[in-house]
Amino acid sequence: GAMEYAFGLPGNERAAIDIATSMFLYWHMAGMAWEGEYWVNRALKYLSRPAPLRARVLAVRAYLLCILGEIGGARDDAVAAIKMAKRFGDTDTVARGYCCLHRALTWSDDLASVSAIADMAYRLLEDADDAFGLAQFDMQAVFAELQARDPGRAAAVASRGLSRLPAGELWARSYLLMQQGVCTFVTGEHEAGAARVRRAVTMKHELGDVVGIAYGVGVLGLMAADQERYERAVWLLGAAETLWELAGRRYTGSPFLEEWHQPATASAADHLGRDRYKVLWDRGVTTGPDALALFAVTDADDPARNFFPAP
Helix, strand or coil, X not given: CHHHHHHHCCCCHHHHHHHHHHCHHHHHHCCCHHHHHHHHHHHHCXXXXXXXXXXXXXXXXXXXXXXXXXXXXXXXXXXXXXXXXXXXXXXXXXXXXXXXXXXXXXXXXXXXXXXXXXXXXXXXXXXXXXXXXXXXXXXXXXXXXXXXXXXXXXXXXXXXXXXXXXXXXXXXXXXHHHHHHHHHHHCCCHHHHHHHHHHHHHHHHHHCCHXXXXXXXXXXXXXXXXXXXXXXXXXXXXXXXXXXXXXXXXXXXXXXXXXXXXXXXXXXXXXXXXXXXXXXXXXXXXXXXXHHHHHHHCCCCCHHHHCCCCC
16 A cells, blocks of 8 residues: 555655565565565666666565566576666675575576675675675575585585574574574484474564465475475475465475475375375365464474364
C-alpha cells in the first residue's frame, strides 16, 4: 500500500524508489523476492537513463533475482550495475554489484570466474565498510569452497564471517552457523554438524525468516538421509519443499545443495518404498511452521509419535 501511494504522488518517485531499494532484505526473509522484483521493475521505469540511482536499483534486482534462482538475469544486472556505478564513481554500489556477481557466478557453478573476482569483491566491500555486503559475501564464499570440495577452507570462511558480526545479530549469523554445520557434517562430525544447523533453525524461526527456515529444514533433511534416518529426512524435505514453492527456487539454486538433494531423496525412496515415502512427504507438506521448527530442532525421528496425533 505504501509503495502504491508513493508511486502515485506526482514528483514523489525518488521516495518510492528509496523504499523499494531499502526493502530487499525483508523481501528475501519473507520469501517474497518475487514481490520485490515487481516493485524494483516499477522503479526502473522511472530510471531509463544511466545514473547512480539506476545502478543501485539494478544491484538490488540482481540480488533478488539470485534469490529467485534467475541466475542469468542476475548476472546481467550485476554487470550493468558495476559498469554504471564505476562511470559515476559510486564505489559502494560497485562493491554491492561485485557481491551480487560473485553470487550469480557461484550459483552458476562458474568457479574459475568466482575465484577471479572474489578478492576484488572482498576488498571493495571492506573499503566500503559494508557489513551486510561482507556477511553476504562470506555466505556465498562458503558455498563456493564447498562446491570446490574444500570443506576446510569453507569452514574457515564461515568462522571469519561469524567473527566480524555484532553481538545479537541473527540473520547472517544463523546462515553462517548453518554453513559451519554443513562443513562439520561433511567432514564426518555428524552430530556436531547437525547440532549447529538445529541452532540456526531456531534463530531463523525467531526471525520469521521463511527462506532461512527452508534452508535449515532442508539441510537437516539431507543430513538425516545421510544418517539413514529416512522417515525424518522425508518429512523435513517435504516440508522444506512447500516453503520453497512460496519463496522461489529450491536452495535458491545452490548447486552444492542440489547435488546433495538428488541422491538423498532417491536413497530415501529406495529404503522406504514409494508409498511410504509419499505418505511422509505429504505429511511434511502439511506441517505448520511452528510444529515443523519444533520437530526439526528436537532431532526427533518419528514425527507422528512425538508431536502429532497418530494417523
